[in-house]
Amino acid sequence: MEIARLILDYIKALTWPAVTLGGLFIFRQQLRDLSGRISRANFMGVEIEAAIRETQTAIEEAVTESEEELPLETSDPALLWLEPNPPRFGESDLDQALQKVDRLEHMVRRFAYEVDTSVAGETTLQAARTLVGAGLVHQSSLRVLRELLFVRDQGGRGLSAYETRQLADSAAQLQLVLQVAQHAYRNPRTRVVGDP
Known part of the structure; x- marks a missing residue:
C-alpha cells in the first residue's frame, strides 16, 4: 500500500512537467518560428531583448x-x-x-x-x-x-x-x-x- 501511494505521488508530481515537455515537443516548430519574431520577452522578472x-x-x-x-x-x-x-x-x-x-x-x-x-x-x-x-x-x-x-x-x-x-x-x-x-x-x- 505504501509503495502504491509513493508511485501515485510521483505520478502526480511528474504530470505537469511531462505535459509541458510534451507540448513543447509537439509545438517545437511553431515555437521556433515564434522565437524568431520575438524581439523582447519578460519571464518572471527576467527581461530578454534579442540582438x-x-x-x-x-x-x-x-x-x-x-x-x-x-x-x-x-x-x-x-x-x-x-x-x-x-x-x-x-x-x-x-x-x-x-x-x-x-x-x-x-x-x-x-x-x-x-x-x-x-x-x-x-x-x-x-x-x-x-x-x-x-x-x-x-x-x-x-x-x-x-x-x-x-x-x-x-x-x-x-x-x-x-x-x-x-x-x-x-x-x-x-x-x-x-x-x-x-x-x-x-x-x-x-x-x-x-x-x-
Missing part, C-alpha cells in the same frame, strides 16, 4: 554614415569619375527610377575609391568588382548592378509602370546593401548578421 535591436541600430547607423560623403579636394583628378552623371530633373516615375540608379552608380564609385584609389577612371562595374574582390559585397550584387546599369543606359525604354517600380526598388535595395557594407568597412569591429 535584433542591435542589428537594426547598426543598419540605421550605416545608412546615416554612408549618406555623409567623404570630402574630396577639387584638384583630385578622380572628381569627374566620382560624379559620373549630371542630375536628372524629370518628374515621371521613370526619371525618378533612373535617378536612383544614377545615385547607386555614384555610391559604388565613391565606395570603391574609398577602398582602392587606383580604381579611378575604371568603369563602374570594374569598381564594383573591386568591392567584390575585397569581400565587401557579394557577387550577386555585381550582377544586379550590371542589369540596373544596362536598363539605365537604355534610357528605360519600354518599361511598364511595374517594371519601373521594380527598377527603383532594386536600386534602393542595392544602395542599402552598399550602405551596410560601407559601415562594416569603416567600422571593422561591427559584425554584420550572417558573418562568422
Whole structure:
C-alpha cells in the first residue's frame, strides 16, 4: 500500500512537467518560428531583448554614415569619375527610377575609391568588382548592378509602370546593401548578421 501511494505521488508530481515537455515537443516548430519574431520577452522578472535591436541600430547607423560623403579636394583628378552623371530633373516615375540608379552608380564609385584609389577612371562595374574582390559585397550584387546599369543606359525604354517600380526598388535595395557594407568597412569591429 505504501509503495502504491509513493508511485501515485510521483505520478502526480511528474504530470505537469511531462505535459509541458510534451507540448513543447509537439509545438517545437511553431515555437521556433515564434522565437524568431520575438524581439523582447519578460519571464518572471527576467527581461530578454534579442540582438535584433542591435542589428537594426547598426543598419540605421550605416545608412546615416554612408549618406555623409567623404570630402574630396577639387584638384583630385578622380572628381569627374566620382560624379559620373549630371542630375536628372524629370518628374515621371521613370526619371525618378533612373535617378536612383544614377545615385547607386555614384555610391559604388565613391565606395570603391574609398577602398582602392587606383580604381579611378575604371568603369563602374570594374569598381564594383573591386568591392567584390575585397569581400565587401557579394557577387550577386555585381550582377544586379550590371542589369540596373544596362536598363539605365537604355534610357528605360519600354518599361511598364511595374517594371519601373521594380527598377527603383532594386536600386534602393542595392544602395542599402552598399550602405551596410560601407559601415562594416569603416567600422571593422561591427559584425554584420550572417558573418562568422
